[in-house]
Amino acid sequence: LYMATHQQDLYxxxxxxxxxxxYLVGRFTGRVAASRPSMALSWLTDNRGDDTCSYDPKLVALAGTDPAKLPPLLAAGSVVGTVLAEVAAAMGIASDLPVLTAIPDLHAVxxxxxxxxxxxGHVSISTSAWIGCHAPSKKTSLMKMMATIPAALPGRYVLANNHDTAGVCLEWARGLLVNPTDGLTTPITESYEDLVAVAATAEPxxxxxLFAPWLNGERxxxxxANLRGGFHGLxxxxxxxxxxxxxxxxxAHNARWLLEESEKFLGSSLGELRGVGGGAQSDLWCQIHADVMNRPIHRIEAPLMATVRGAALFAGVSLGLISTDDIASLVPVERVFRPDPSTRHVYDAMYAEFLKLHKIEAKMYTRLAKLR
Structure with missing residues (x-):
């Protein structure tokens, strides 16, 4: 709509x-196509029921979108084409490789x-964070900003919710406390492993x-959008x-909050959780999540590669190379982090205070937002 209004020639x-x-599928195959999962965030498809491979006329009209400018939809897992010869030569791969409809990171992970x-369930400790799982039916909560949307597997749904900031909070803290480039101190290069090792010397x-990780608002x-982070109790x-x-x-407190609200939304416990994402590579962070959430965290092997692995599993199922029932056995658990009972009283007390922060501070941050 912006391009249609302000960049008419490009539009x-x-x-x-x-x-x-x-877009990447198009570059690999020379064919423009999409699927209902890949276009989920356009909100132009009816996400209820079976994959109809069509846009919803009412939603398209309400959005003011020209349907002629939308990519044709294929069923999820369809073969769009094979790798173009010039792409294969440039990348050193076979030109007859099939290219399937793509799936978003949430579906893949x-x-x-x-x-x-x-x-x-699984908990993703990435740049952002979320609590995810498959679900059997369509549900939406505008108040909690979460929904189940069509999954990569036919006839299934996947829980969609998100925290704007998680792993990026550690990156921010590193730049602020250890390695700033503002000229006030001499930069000291520290790895994230070193940073976490120092954190391990502090008591639970x-x-x-108490840190509120809302450095970019919250979803x-x-x-x-006005909510902001902060250190409390200095x-x-x-x-x-x-x-x-x-x-x-x-x-981790933020993840527990999202977990509890997700279970209320779904009407079901998510049980013990798989740990995925770059942050899950940290033993300490996994243990803190287990302690704060009071749930065992089953860290999968190579948690940083969960999304890539999921894309490969999707391709394998779609091409008939493996079955859906094979997936669990193809994702080994590397280590299980179990809650430490000795931390329960501390983390429960701090979590109770954490839940109050949004209600206490929301109006203040709304007022402060007018000054930015």
Whole structure:
């Protein structure tokens, strides 16, 4: 709509508006196509019932979208084409490889977690974060900003919710507390492993410091773009180790909040959770999540590669190379982190305070947003 209004020439020359993943499929095959999962965030398809491979006329009209500018829809898992010869030569791959309709990261990581049964959950500790699982039916909650949307597997749905900031909070803390480039201190290069090792020297509860990880607002289970993060409970005795650990714990408190609201929304417990994402590579962060959420965290092998693995599993199922029942056995669990009962009283008390922060501070951040 922006291009149609302000970049008319470019709009007129546009063949179709596609998601980045469908653009890549087009570059590999020379054919423009999409699927209901890949176009999920366009909100132009009826996400209830079977894959109809068509856009919803009412939603398209309400959005003011020209249907002629939309990519044709194929059933999820369809073969769009084979790799173009010039692409194959440039990448050093076979030119007869089939290229399937693409799936978003949420769909791929849900498969790549190995937890594919209904209500078998996973927690993603990535740049952002979410709680995910497969579900048998369509549900939506505008108040909690979560929904189930068509999954990569036919006839199934996947839970969609999101925290804007998770792993990026640690990146922010590293730049602020350890390696700033503002000229005030001499930069000291520290790896994330070193950072987490320092955090491990602080006691559970971070000396009473509670971190709110809403550095870019929040989406689920509350939609509040004005919400901001902060360290609460600082004192003269607070150390940098306390601050770094509080960041790890604050992300985990946020995950517990989303987990509890997701289970209420779904009307089912998600049980023990698979751990995926770059943050799940950290033993300490996995253990903190297990302790704060009071759930065992089953970290899968190579958790950073969960999305890539899921895309490969999707291709295998779609091409008939493996069955859906094979997926769980193809995703080994590398380690299980079980809740430490000795931390229960500390984390339950801090979580109770964490839940109050949004209600206490929301109006203040709305007022402060007018000053930005």
């Amino acid at each position: 007129n020359r546009t063949a179709a508006f596609v998601e980045p993943l469908d 849900t498969l790549g977690s190995g937890a594919i049964g209904d209500y078998e 509860g971070s000396g009473g410091v 689920s289970p509350v939609a509040d 004192s003269l005795s607070t150390t940098r180790a306390d601050l770094i650990r509080s960041v790890l714990e604050g992300v």
